[in-house]
Amino acid sequence: MKKIVISLMAILVILIGGLVFATAGKFNIYTDTPHVNYDEVLDDPTTPTIYYYYQDTCHFCNSIKDQVTDLYFATEASDKVNLVLVDMKSSANANAWTSDPTYDPQNVDVTDAKNIQVTGTPTMAYVEDGKLAEYEVGSDVFTLMENINQQFELGLTFDPSRYGK
Helix, strand or coil, rough: HHHHHHHHHHHHHCCCHHHHHHHHHCCCCCCCCECCCCCCCCCCCCCCCCEEEEECCHHHHHCCHHHHHHEEEEEEEECCEEEEECCCCCCHHHHCCCCCCCCCHCCCCCCCHHHCCCCCCCCCEECCCCEEEEEEEEHHHHHHHHHHHHHHCCCCCCCHHCCCC
């Protein structure tokens, strides 16, 4: 009996060690990238910028994490467009939420970042030439990602059909 318990413990240690080794070093866009607070998003209005508002507890945010990661690396390699992450679970971003049914992102003065509000996650807001050029929520973020991919020739392939689009 003692040998069985020791053998099971050894197998458990090997499995846990393998799991730790397999996940060690894996890039996680939600923890391994710089973030800003929602009121800081317009630090550089001269560079076209995508603002990605997310929550790490959002199922859909997690289901598109790989594609957002690809977009992040493509924008990092490009000097034409930036991607900035805003963690909506952070208490510093609590004022960015709105439930106002009259909120219209197309009529937002983006010279003050506090005017950009979020109705749900994921949300992507694309600011170009100091104006809100595109604003998408939920599965519609694929439209924005595809438009950015084409506009800046990032060479990415998105498969929105995997996510019910």
